[in-house]
Amino acid sequence: MFKSNERKPFIDDKDLVQVTNHGALRYPHRLNFYDRPPLYDVTLEEFETCALDRLRILAEIESSAARNRSWEELKTVTNAQCLKYLPLHATSAKTVDRDAERRKDHLGHFVLRLAFCRSEDLRRRFVKAETTLFKIRYDGDDHVEREMFLSSRDFDWIPVDTAEKAEHRKELLASYQGSKIETVREQTFEAEKYYKVKWTRVPDLVEKRKVFLKRGWAYVPGKEQSSIVFAEFEANLTKALEATARALPRLDEDTRIVPILDNLSQGFLAGVPSEWIGSAEHATGDEIKAEMVDELAKKHFPLCMWTLHNSLRRDHHLKHFGRLNYGLFLKVLGLSIDEAIAFWRKSFDRMTDDKFNKEHKYNIRHSFGLEGKRANYAAKSCMQLLTSGPSEAGCPYRHYSPENLQTALLSAYSSRGLTSADLPEIMATVKAAHYHVACTRVFEMTHSTFGLKKGEGVGGGESVTHPNQYAAKSMEFYKAQQDNAEAMVVE
Structure with a gap:
């Protein structure tokens, strides 16, 4: 990240997305799976600041879990923290630099990967906090922009056609959790889209009996589609952290970065690096x-x-x-x-x-x-x-x-x-x-x-x-x- 003097874009020019009336964006979506690392030059100050601001949010998420906050309370607190330290406006926003916001989000995530990949416990806590943050952003994202994000990735799910849905109608309806009023539940079921994935990708839905299983396939209703997305985000991040841990020894000789990472890795211990500096x-x-x-x-x-x-x-x-x-x-x-x-x-x-x-x-x-x-x-x-x-x-x-x-x-x-x-x-x-x-x-x-x-x-x-x-x-x-x-x- 610091070795190259050439400024490289995170996304190639061919990947630029033209947004009506808003120009081209290098970060086309507010949601991000963080598949590609940042390939641009950054200062040490930016390196640390982006990570600290993101860490404040992740530490508050972990703190909320320890304090048994409800999901709605967690979303309220996290959104307030995000607005303060790491705002991410919708693509349709006209008065903000969306690429700058998303660049900070992208860089901060990868810096914290370096800090929290060092032990199994730190990796586990980082993945849990990051997945929660992704879920909150997913829930709050604009519906159209969220669909554009989903369409931009291959989630390896198979849409269930009308004939197959009709073939398994009885079983699918039995597992469909909607209104307790039978006629209303059937109406919403008829309009529901279904997707097939290997059952191992949605263990939470299997546990709650929200899906129909057949020959290793789970039939997932559209309203539960997010479970597939969240599970893939968590699995991808877990693998990426393990790969980062194997590569981390290469940084041991960099006396500029290692002290910063050591400090960041203590972030979950004290909740968050404090803004109270004694002035x-x-x-x-x-x-x-x-x-x-x-x-x-x-x-x-x-x-x-x-x-x-x-x-x-x-x-x-x-x-x-x-x-x-x-x-x-x-x-x-x-x-x-x-x-x-x-x-x-x-x-x-x-x-x-x-x-x-x-x-x-x-x-x-x-x-x-x-x-x-x-x-x-x-x-x-x-x-x-x-x-x-x-x-x-x-x-x-x-x-x-x-x-x-x-x-x-x-x-x-x-x-x-x-x-x-x-x-x-x-x-x-x-x-x-x-x-x-x-x-x-x-x-x-x-x-x-x-x-x-x-x-x-x-x-x-x-x-x-x-x-x-x-x-x-x-x-x-x-x-x-x-x-x-x-x-x-x-x-």
Whole structure:
């Protein structure tokens, strides 16, 4: 992908599709089986950005499955994510660059293939998420454009002619699932088209007894045609990932790409690479005073930061990575440099002023970009905490034993409504390695009094991806409730 200096089109000129009033498209369909890899040059920035935006969507799909969202809820959340990160407008759209959108979709898919082909588990999870995304797009595609896409591919199905349909009418009608009203069901059956495929290609329909079987053939009604398409998409992608895995060692020497792929492959672990980068724009907007931190920790902190705060108050000390992670978290939360120095000085009240100034004050100023290379350091995201070791103040949901985790959860959140009856659900997601889902579910449970329901995450269906996101959203709920209460008093 990076070796050629010649810009090659993904589709040959003879494959260009002329769309009435809209010009020629190199990507004629919104739906894509990703049969052909991208053969054009891309920058490393585009390489990574396209993959990250697609990963946000796939990670949310997996998160939705772990949170038992219904199909309609999953479609709503996924479509919202797609509109934000990876829009794909219909071919009939006039005011957007459809080829640019589809190029990004195409490139992002193949970059993630490289990242997720490395193990059987990653391949399985990637195929499941990608197939779900394809199903959602298929369901939402324009009917005419979807038929054009189906016509453009050879799905190796055999249309059942009128005579054969009449020959097996009794059996086909018996397996036809339509209206419970017999006359209506027969009417829709008469208008239905049928296709023959090997029964092994539609095991889901066989299991649900939605097809008539004869001599190894499954007679699939037109309304179930999508099952054939979905099964072929999944089978093709599975084979392609295995082939990619065999070819991947050739990339080992490319120091530009491998670190990016390593980072992307962690995407399902933390849900999604976070947009919360620790800059001032993500702060709560109000300056936090040192004396306010104790109360904020009780009401708004995620378990990782609550644990650090609790250890600091208990031991009057934190190890290096604990101080670093917690200090950056408080900085983004809204603690100014002066308030941060005051907070840490009070926390380390068992040491002398001279020792504090020599060993800690410089590091605090350094984290604010006032010393050393004067960089504005970002607070650690969930992904960074999940992939760090327990000795580095990592994620409790991943690094704690089940017994210690349950004890910590009740200690941190019992005052916010969490009970022992809630623990089995949380621990089940932890056992399945959906750590960010567990944290998100805790947020939902502890903010139910604000009207937050299961599946809504931190609002709008969004999962927890950053400790500061968790705290900021919690503070927003609390502030909105306070504002409403004050407005009612005034009235």
